[in-house]
Amino acid sequence: MTAPIVTRDEPVAGTPMLDARLVVDRGAFRLDLALRISAGEVVALLGPNGAGKTTALRTLAGLTPLHDGYVTLDGQDLDRPDLSRWTATERRPIGVVFQDYLLFPHLTALDNVAFGPRRHGLDRQRARAVASDWLGRMGLAEHARRKPRQLSGGQAQRVALARALAVNPALLLLDEPLAALDARTRLDTRAQLQRHLAAHPGATLLVTHDPLDALVLADRLVIVEQGRVVQEGDAATITAQPRTDYVARLVGLNLHRGRADGHTVRVNADFSLTSGDRHDGEVFVAYPPSAVALYPRRPDGSPRNVWPATITGIQRHGDNLRVQLGGPIDVVADITPAAAAHLHLGAGQPLWAAVKATETRVYPAAPGGSHPE
The missing domain is CATH 3.40.50.300 (P-loop containing nucleotide triphosphate hydrolases)
Known part of the structure; x- marks a missing residue:
């Protein structure tokens, strides 16, 4: 029935x-x-x-x-x-x-x-x-x-x-x-x-x-x-405020977990990021790929966060190119085709990456949460 x-x-x-x-x-x-x-x-x-x-x-x-x-x-x-x-x-x-x-x-x-x-x-x-x-x-x-x-x-x-x-x-x-x-x-x-x-x-x-x-x-x-x-x-x-690497990729952000002491966030034993936000304790640091600038040589001037990186992959992303970078932290950067031509980008190429402190967003991490790296 x-x-x-x-x-x-x-x-x-x-x-x-x-x-x-x-x-x-x-x-x-x-x-x-x-x-x-x-x-x-x-x-x-x-x-x-x-x-x-x-x-x-x-x-x-x-x-x-x-x-x-x-x-x-x-x-x-x-x-x-x-x-x-x-x-x-x-x-x-x-x-x-x-x-x-x-x-x-x-x-x-x-x-x-x-x-x-x-x-x-x-x-x-x-x-x-x-x-x-x-x-x-x-x-x-x-x-x-x-x-x-x-x-x-x-x-x-x-x-x-x-x-x-x-x-x-x-x-x-x-x-x-x-x-x-x-x-x-x-x-x-x-x-x-x-x-x-x-x-x-x-x-x-x-x-x-x-x-x-x-x-x-x-x-x-x-x-x-x-x-x-x-x-x-x-x-x-x-x-x-993504809380895992999967969610960060889903919404198009770079994400790192670390320990904050004021404006400094230690992401791993050998690398720290400076943020415009002040926090203490376990935090996430997020920033968009468009905030990552690439240079053939170490840049002079204002960027507070600068590190050597190596290109691990390049893909088209809309009208831009998405560049995957290895180094002390793994990140992705979005750049224009004109900028890519100027940099002569290729897999395995060493360069320098930079992110302004004001481009980062820092927020508390739940204790014991998964590490995105």
């Missing part, structure tokens, strides 16, 4: 729509992740490959069982191993948009979207009416009779989203929903997705590698590495 489509009451103020602690053991890897998402909130889960993002999504969807912890959604326990409680995937009030959309190739767009309502107990006519309404909301009414192979990538993505939303889910899971699209289609579809997520009354979890998707679509970011949360907060907080 199938469950009817869920109609939800308004959540109690202050109570998250999703309250979960996901603990999954897979040999040497252990996911231990706490997630709380409010009604109407979009949370992006970011992290490097192997961090546990997909495992978290599969656990919430009921495709991977918990070893410990719990999943409580809209006040109901869906998964709680200590009480031998588990809810099958098809009975969870959850909609999922997979990376490759996984539309049924033999069904039309209309019947793909109607599949969820049918599984939740609606007859064929009512399910198709719900599906037609959602295709209209997605701007796809004229494509209702087309099969997936007749749809563009952006159209298929919107059909998959309509299918997920057609069951009025308490939780919407998006697994890299824009990854399969080309750059132009991705730009347009991201804007459309943003509008639909803003209108979704339930909780949304977006799993992505792309920081731009996260910054545009999400209200809050959760960064996971090696199965654990290393940082979370709104985009402004995370981009201003």
